[in-house]
Amino acid sequence: MQLSLVMHDWRLLERIVGLTNRLGCAYTNLNVHAGESHYHATIDFVGPPDALRRLDAQLTRLLNDDKEMSR
């Protein structure tokens, strides 16, 4: 599963890595580029389909809060 994520706080990567591990998944590729006001990450995740689905949903929640915190 590849996700393109927009982060306003780059430290979110720490949460993403922790969450990935907690759900029994891993990542095989991670690219981060700094923009003017945010960071763009492309991450390839591997893991059981159910866990990847949960990971995707939880990352969405995490990124929504990150977006709200940046306003």
Add this chain to the structure above:
Amino acid sequence: MPESADATGAQLVLDVLTDEGVEVVFGYPGGAIMPLYDAMVNHPLEHILTRHEAAAAFAAGGYARSTGRVGVCMATSGPGATNLVTGILDAQMDSIPIVAITGQVRTALMGTDGFQEADVTSIMGPVTKRSVCVRDVRDLERILRAAFRVARGPRPGPVLVDIPTDILKARCPRMDHFAARPLAATSERPDDAALDDAIALLRTAKKPVAIVGGGARSANAVHLFRELVAMLDIPHTATINGLGCAAPGDPKFLGMLGMHGWKAANLAVNEADVVLALGMRFDDRVTGKPDKFARNAQIIHADVDASEFGKIIPVKVALRGDLRVTLTHLVRRLADAQLPQFGAWADAAKALGGPLPADRAPNGELSATDVLDAFFAVAPDDTIVATDVGQHQMWAAQRQRAIHPRNFITSAGLGSMGFGLPAAIGAVMAHRDRTVVAVCGDGGFQMSIAELATLRRYELPVKILLIDNHRLGMVRQWQELFYDKRYSHTDLSDNPDFVAIAGGYGITAERVEDAGELRDALERFVRAKGPALLHCACFPAENVWPLIPPGATVHDAMEASPEPEPAVA
């Protein structure tokens, strides 16, 4: 609010808290947060000094749980901040809005292992919605405002703001334009197709059951839940976090669901062909063995958080959105829908269970269940009960009669011992005119016993109903049932004299150990004007029934010990 004369970061924090409607904060001072405490001198914001930072976090949670408003706690850097962790995770698990503010060593010292330095934002990351360190005083107001927005929702939870000492001391403009910025996307509604699917499923149902969780309370949707189940005339149950959401005295309410839930509730869900799950997350204490939970049912799951759908139980229809909006639409559509009559099923569901099973006390001794039955009989209807964690929590949850969704406060998801008394302190700060009772066991009470000093100092009229069975009772019960009665470190028979301890703090206390004295003692306790403690010395071998063993199903529910302890037989 317009800009005015400049202020320090610390003054700005207090201005923002005031402007966000915060009436009280719970905290404990220390070195790095001293500038903030200095700014509090002569400031109108009320501060409650707890005797441990953990209690400050629990108290902020209790305040938030009892009001729906954001609870605020504060602590200094390092150990002060780490002592908040459990209370913050507790709020995260139960979706309770709190903002925690921690002092941090000055910016230049960060990363040097300075005195009382800890990487608090990293420590707090997994236990909060967001955890942020303020590095520039110009960001302080924006971050604090955002912290309140994020804490409030759409799914509430804790946010941590870590502020280095130099930022608290720095000068900055006093308030700016962030104040009026509303929360984004708070009223998301489920899509029409999903609503159609839900209605269609209900139309074909023969044995529907509704389950309500804490999400209904968070979304201020309890009245809509009550309207919905009344309109459908269906049996309904609640998770422990959903207790108080059912209409008082509703005969179709089956009681609490789950491991220690009422038999009728568990059996009805097991027989249901459609389950309408509203603002709940299928905790393992509710589902037991997931593949056997509601195995005949198709699930309609309504929640604000999409990550909950299918997390534990497969869902037929997912209604994602603000539960208040979802229920508004459901009620509106169902009013025009041709639906079967479910009244006969509701009556049958109620008849699936009987009274709660309970162990009998040896002659003349007190049983905890008798104490709680008698307590709920004499307590005023609008009593706020905050429990600690363990057997007494389950006995209270089974028996509670909350008429309001915020009257039963408990650490449900995390199960944090030590929660009860500080949570009651938080609740009483918002409800000085109400009876607020902390129902505690002897284990958990001793984790927060120093908060008796907080009651005394502020004359907080919290009543402590202490269920003392001289054991870490829930663990003891499991050791009895699942570990061949090998009782490892659960004996508290050398408990201290709790009445004397309360007396030392200047708190009225009484001990009762004779069943014949119970009623009068409870009357005196409930009517006491200030803080009070009633120490109920109960027999130690009492178990919580029913019990669905972990990973089992409702059909495996136990209602008595296979080999009762001699004192119980």
